[in-house]
Amino acid sequence: xxxxxxxxxxxxxxxxxxxxxxxxxxxxxxxxxxxxxxxxxxxxxxxxxxxxxxxxxxxxxxxxxxxxxxxxxxxxxxxxxxxxxxxxxxxxxxxxxxxxxxxxxxxxxxxxxxxxxxxxxxxxxxxx
Amino acid sequence: xxxxxxxxxxxxxxxxxxxxxxxxxxxxxxxxxxxxxxxxxxxxxxxxxxxxxxxxxxxxxxxxxxxxxxxxxxxxxxxxxxxxxxxxxxxxxxxxxxxxxxxxxxxx
Numbered sequence: 760x761x762x763x764x765x766x767x768x769x770x771x772x773x774x775x776x777x778x779x780x781x782x783x784x785x786x787x788x789x790x791x792x793x794x795x796x797x798x799x800x801x802x803x804x805x806x807x808x809x810x811x812x813x814x815x816x817x818x819x820x821x822x823x824x825x826x827x828x829x830x831x832x833x834x835x836x837x838x839x840x841x842x843x844x845x846x847x848x849x850x851x852x853x854x855x856x857x858x859x860x861x862x863x864x865x866x867x868x869x870x871x872x873x874x875x876x877x878x879x880x881x882x883x884x885x886x887x
Numbered sequence: 888x889x890x891x892x893x894x895x896x897x898x899x900x901x902x903x904x905x906x907x908x909x910x911x912x913x914x915x916x917x918x919x920x921x922x923x924x925x926x927x928x929x930x931x932x933x934x935x936x937x938x939x940x941x942x943x944x945x946x947x948x949x950x951x952x953x954x955x956x957x958x959x960x961x962x963x964x965x966x967x968x969x970x971x972x973x974x975x976x977x978x979x980x981x982x983x984x985x986x987x988x989x990x991x992x993x994x995x
Contacts, residue, residue: 796984806924806932806975808984821983822888855931859979862938864919871979873922875943877931 761786763856763878767841771850771885777843781856781878788837789814793861796874797830797841799852807852811859812839846885853880889914891976891987899993906963908990910976915956920980923952923961926989927972935974936961968994 767779781795788795796811810820812830820828829842843850857874864870890913898906908923918939924932934943936952939959949964963970971994976987 805988806977806986808986811984819982823983857931870919873934873937873943873977873979874924874932875934875937877933880931 761791761858761876763858763876765854765856765878765881767881767883769882769884771846771883772887773847773885774845777841777846777850777883777885779841779854779856779881779883780838781840782836782838783858784837788832788839789834791860792858793869793871794859795830795832795839796857796859798855798857798874799850800855800880801849801852809841809843809854848885851883851885853882855880888983889916889978889981889985891978891985893974893976893987893990895990896988897991897993899995900966901995902966902968904966906966906970906992908961908963908974908976908992910954910959910961910987912957912959912978914981916959916978916980918955920978921952921954921959922977922979923950924975924977924986925970925972926975932975963992966992966994970994 762784764782794811797809812818827844832839856878858876861869862872892911894909921939923936926932940952973989
């Protein structure tokens with residue numbers, strides 16, 4: 760059974776770079792998912808999609824964060840990563856990684872099917 | 888960006904009752920790209936419904952989804968105590984992917 764585990768810096772100073780990694784176990788990052796996402800949740804608030812990376816390396820980012828975000832894949836380590844630059848207190852949140860397995864429609868087209876596996880989340884606090 | 892508005896904000900019902908949660912989109916969303924999640928305190932979200940009406944693996948059949956265009960509904964047919972949670976709708980038709988603000992379901 761595929762599992763995800765976030766790791767990285769829990770405390771980041773303002774203006775610095777937040778770096779997180781999501782380790783994939785129980786499956787291959789190259790074939791075990793359609794897209795791999797990062798989502799965050801500020802304390803007491805709702806969910807915000809940060810971006811995702813396809814199994815082929817193509818990325819899509821939330822325009823509200825696009826200038827500061829990079830998501831990358833490391834197939835050799837079976838993991839994907841998030842970098843968020845120039846952080847402020849507004850970036851304080853629980854950060855989750857998640858997998859969308861995709862599903863096939865008739866004709867062999869594969870489409871998104873929602874995020875069915877999530878990591879437990881890691882809390883990142885931005886503070887000096 | 889497609890804005891998803893969920894109502895009501897909070898639903899307080901007794902075990903065995905039926906819950907209907909609404910999600911309205913600011914623009915039409917394909918039914919192939921709409922889902923619902925359940926989140927309990929201290930836990931990540933859990934996928935309940937994908938493609939508007941398909942239950943994810945292991946989800947009890949008391950959970951059902953329906954809708955099209957801009958109006959979608961999650962129905963819990965017979966509430967159980969463990970259904971106490973916040974429920975989020977999500978569209979993944981257009982980037983950026985967006986979530987609704989959530990409906991909190993309380994079991995009396």
